[in-house]
Amino acid sequence: MDVTAPDPFTELLDQVADLSDQLVFLQRLIPQALALTDEAQATGLVQQAAALINTPGAALHVRGEWLGETPGWLRGVQPPGHAAVLPAGAVHTGAPFCGAWRLTAVLAVPLEQGWLALWGKRDFQAGERELISTLAQLLDAALRAMQGRREAARYAMQERDRRQAQAVWRAVTPEALSTPPGYHLHLHSQPASDFGGDFQFQEAEWIVAGDVSGKGLPAAIITAMFASAFTVAARSASLNSTLGEALHDHLERSGAFCTLAAMQVRPDGQLRVLNIGHPPVLLRRADGRLEEVRASAPPLGTFPLLHVDVERVWLHPGDALLVYSDGLFEAEDASGVPFGLERTRQLASEVAPTAFIRQAVAGLRGFEVGDDLTLLVLQRDPAARGVQRRLPGDLQALATLSEALREAVPPDHPALMPAELAITELFVNAVRHGGAREVTLRAHTSGADILVTLMDDGSPFDPRSAAPQEGGELREHGYGLLIAQRCAREWHYARKAQFNRQTLRLRAPDLSALI
Structure with missing residues (x-):
């Protein structure tokens, strides 16, 4: 074995x-x-x-x-x-x-x-x-x-961060804004993602809308930073220079830029409008006529902000400012044809301001909106007392001019008579010296003031540059300009497209100074 x-x-x-x-x-x-x-x-x-x-x-x-x-x-x-x-x-x-x-x-x-x-x-x-x-x-x-x-935990963390970032962004860029007294305010905010590059917010009398380049969290961070910077800048003596100092270097270093449309809104209808690189802000008059406030400086972050024009406009009853982002006019149909600026202007002119947002959103059906979409309408209360009247460029219309002014101004208003004299002189100047064929008067009152916008299609002419005659006796020419100067607390001139536009804040002057 x-x-x-x-x-x-x-x-x-x-x-x-x-x-x-x-x-x-x-x-x-x-x-x-x-x-x-x-x-x-x-x-x-x-x-x-x-x-x-x-x-x-x-x-x-x-x-x-x-x-x-x-x-x-x-x-x-x-x-x-x-x-x-x-x-x-x-x-x-x-x-x-x-x-x-x-x-x-x-x-x-x-x-x-x-x-x-x-x-x-x-x-x-x-x-x-x-x-x-x-x-x-x-x-x-x-x-x-x-x-x-791990992916679930990462997703949960990202989702938490996303919700927090969205909450911060929405706190800076609310879906609704407070309506200033005497106005109607409508807003449509449609970000392309959870948080977009478009923004809108309010700071004191300012209503601000704009667009930060890019999308998502980086754009949301810059938006929050911009809102903080604007809050400080709005309280400074020079808004534009303070914004440039606060933001330009940072935006330039990060390769980002920002457009801005800001409106300082006063209860009496006076607005100061600032446009930095943003699409043209449309001033839609109650009769459908459009004016534009174009950008007077490139977007923040592209070049140092040296000077920005602030445009002063009066919103009379029924007038509105329309602000929109490039998400509207850059939207494309199936053939790649954009919605376009011209269609935007046509829509703004043809529909009432209260219907502009609704009609714009409806008009985008069939278009691909690839960017953030912001639409903002600020309208002066159309029920308030005021007048908007187009008059022929004929001196025989002077009587009609006075009648139109009295539709907006109570007969016992202390500035009514000097306002009639001043507006008559400006009407005569536009017809005789500018060859105007049409003059439009818009006016309303605010306390002791009469706010007037006078537009004519004559040749470019700033009557403020004309030397008025001295007071002491009545004269056919020049005395009206003196009246306008003495009772105008503000008097601004701008050439808008083919029109001369004058905005005046008129108050009864000290008559003893005219003797």
């Missing part, structure tokens, strides 16, 4: 013991795999499995990289397409590779996002291969679950 021959019973007991160890390992593996929080723990499970089957070397390759120390020769092995054993001698593990110690077989098992390798034995038994294949399946599920938890 050969006493060196293996005892079958002993071999069976060894196999049962190995199987028992593997079952215990698998029982422990499942909860560990479910609790996997990082790749290092996954590598630890592979090392435990290797120790269980008496395999000296093991390594895990996940998402393009080996985890932990790996011998150089293993880095040259191609990832397997299926579980396989590379027999001893099939892989060169000698110098100059590190970790070489003897001829070894390599058990390679693919994962969904990588593979695992075990080596250091001349062969792997079927049960060992089965164990490692089971481990690979569990690792696949565990790594996917871990990645899912």
